[in-house]
Amino acid sequence: MFIGLDLGTSGLKGVLIDEDQEILAESTAPLAVSRPRDGWSEQDPASWINAAETVFDALSAKHELGAVAGIGLSGQMHGATLLDDGDQVLRPCILWNDTRSHAEAAAMDADPVWRKITGNIVFPGFTAPKLAWLKLNEPETLAKIAKVLLPKDFLRLWLTGDHVGEMSDAAGTSWLDTGTRDWSDRLLDASGLGRDHMPRLVEGSEVSGTLRTELAQRWGLRPDTVVAGGGGDNAASAIGVGVVRAGQAFVSLGTSGVLFAANDGYRPDPATAVHTFCHALPNTWHQMGVILAATDALNWFARLAGQDAAALTSALADLQAPGKTTFLPYLGGERTPLNDSAVRGAFLGLEHATDTAAATRAVLEGVTFAIRDCRDALAATGTDIASLLAVGGGARSTYWLQAIATALGTPVDLPVAGDFGGAFGAARLAMMAATGGGAELAPPPTIERQVEPVTSLSDAFDEGHARYRAATRVAQNFA
Structure with a gap:
C-alpha cells in the first residue's frame, strides 16, 4: 500500500491506495490562510503538521497501515518556509498567491540572467523575490535563515528529519537551473544565499528518505517506509491523471x-x-x-x-x-x-x-x-x-x-x-520510489x-x- 499527501492552500488531503492503485481510504483536514495586509497571503507551517497528524489519524482509523511501503508528497508551490539552524520556523510562510514582492520580482526579471538560467519570468509569487522583500523589510529574519524549504518539503522534514526537495517544486523558486535540474550557484549568490541554505534535490519518483521511527510507531507503519521526492501540486496532479x-x-x-x-x-x-x-x-x-x-x-x-x-x-x-x-x-x-x-x-x-x-x-x-x-x-x-x-x-x-x-x-x-488529483499522484510517486517503477505506473484514467x-x-x-x-x-x- 502507498500513501499520498497533498498540502493544498485550503486543506491537506491524504489517500491510501493498494498495489492496483485503488483508493482504500482518504481524509482531508482544513487549513486557514491569513491576509494581514492587501496582497499578502500567509500560513503557519505548524498548521500543516497538525493537519497531517489529523489525516494520519483518520487513515489509520479507517485502515491498518502496516503494509504501507511508501509515502509521496504533493503541495502548493513557491511558499517561502524559513527555518533557523535549529529547524524552528522564523515567520509565517509567504504563500504562492502573495504579491507583496512584485517590485523585487520586477527588478530581478529585468536582469536577463534570471530568465536565461531558470527558463521563466521571475513572478511575484515565486520564492526568490520573497527573500529580496525580506532583505528590505525584515532583515533581522533574513539574517537568521539557515534553510529555505517549500511547503511540502517542510512536511518531509517532519516525516524524515531530512532537508530534501525535488525538481518540479524547486523549478518554481527562481533559483533552479531548470535545464540541468540543479540549483544555480549564481542565482543563489545573487540572493545572498548558498547551497547550504537549500535542501538537497532528488527526482520526484526517487526515495528522499525513510519515515522517522517515532512516527512509524505512532501510526503502525513500518520503520523502513520510504518517502518519495513527490512533486509540486500540478506536476503531482499530472502524474495522477497520467x-x-x-x-x-x-x-x-x-x-x-x-x-x-x-x-x-x-x-x-x-x-x-x-x-x-x-x-x-x-x-x-x-x-x-x-x-x-x-x-x-x-x-x-x-x-x-x-x-x-x-x-x-x-x-x-x-x-x-x-x-x-x-x-x-x-x-x-x-x-x-x-x-x-x-x-x-x-x-x-x-x-x-x-x-x-x-x-x-x-x-x-x-x-x-x-x-x-x-x-x-x-x-x-x-x-x-x-x-x-x-x-x-x-x-x-x-x-x-x-x-x-x-x-x-x-x-x-x-x-x-x-x-486523480495531487494526493493520488503523490501516492503513485510513492509506488514508483518503493518499487523502482516509472511512467508506466501513471496511466491515464x-x-x-x-x-x-x-x-x-x-x-x-x-x-x-x-x-x-x-x-x-x-x-x-x-x-
Whole structure:
C-alpha cells in the first residue's frame, strides 16, 4: 500500500491506495490562510503538521497501515518556509498567491540572467523575490535563515528529519537551473544565499528518505517506509491523471486555473509568461499556463449574487454564444500571459438585459478566454496539445467544459468519477520510489465522456475572445 499527501492552500488531503492503485481510504483536514495586509497571503507551517497528524489519524482509523511501503508528497508551490539552524520556523510562510514582492520580482526579471538560467519570468509569487522583500523589510529574519524549504518539503522534514526537495517544486523558486535540474550557484549568490541554505534535490519518483521511527510507531507503519521526492501540486496532479508524455495535457479548474502540457525536452520561452518547469519524472519537463482565479472567480460572483456557485452553473442549459457582457477574472493580478500583478478584474458591457444567468455565463467565458490565452502562449513555444483532460471542481459544469472545448477548438475528455488529483499522484510517486517503477505506473484514467466543441459557435467564441483581449488592454491601462 502507498500513501499520498497533498498540502493544498485550503486543506491537506491524504489517500491510501493498494498495489492496483485503488483508493482504500482518504481524509482531508482544513487549513486557514491569513491576509494581514492587501496582497499578502500567509500560513503557519505548524498548521500543516497538525493537519497531517489529523489525516494520519483518520487513515489509520479507517485502515491498518502496516503494509504501507511508501509515502509521496504533493503541495502548493513557491511558499517561502524559513527555518533557523535549529529547524524552528522564523515567520509565517509567504504563500504562492502573495504579491507583496512584485517590485523585487520586477527588478530581478529585468536582469536577463534570471530568465536565461531558470527558463521563466521571475513572478511575484515565486520564492526568490520573497527573500529580496525580506532583505528590505525584515532583515533581522533574513539574517537568521539557515534553510529555505517549500511547503511540502517542510512536511518531509517532519516525516524524515531530512532537508530534501525535488525538481518540479524547486523549478518554481527562481533559483533552479531548470535545464540541468540543479540549483544555480549564481542565482543563489545573487540572493545572498548558498547551497547550504537549500535542501538537497532528488527526482520526484526517487526515495528522499525513510519515515522517522517515532512516527512509524505512532501510526503502525513500518520503520523502513520510504518517502518519495513527490512533486509540486500540478506536476503531482499530472502524474495522477497520467499526463506524462509529450502531447498529453490537462486543464484544471480549481481555485486557480492551469493548462498543463507534458514535454519530453526543455523548451523555455519566458516572454510568453508560460511556466517551463521540471516534471516529477526524470528527464521530463512540463509547461503551464497559469491563471490566478478560475473557480475562485465563480465563487466570488456567487457570493456577490447571494447564490451557490453550483446552482448558478447547473441552471445553465445549452451553450450560448458569448453576449455583450465581458468578464475579466483578474481579481488578484494575472500570470499567463500578462505577468501583471496590478491588473484587476472587471465586468464590461453591462446592460439592463444582463441578468444573473447572463452574468454567470460571462464569468465562465472570462475564465475560458483566459485559458485560451494560455493555450495560445503554449503554442507560441512550440508545444502542441493532442489530448486534453479536464479536472478540478469546475469540471463538474458541462456548460463550462463546452465553452472551453469550443474556445480552444479541442475536445475535452472527462475522466470517470474518481480522485486523480495531487494526493493520488503523490501516492503513485510513492509506488514508483518503493518499487523502482516509472511512467508506466501513471496511466491515464478511463474516460467517461468526451465534450466536443460546438462548431456552430466557434466564430462567436472567436469574436468573444477578441472582445476579451480588447477589454484586457483597457484594464491594464486602468491599473
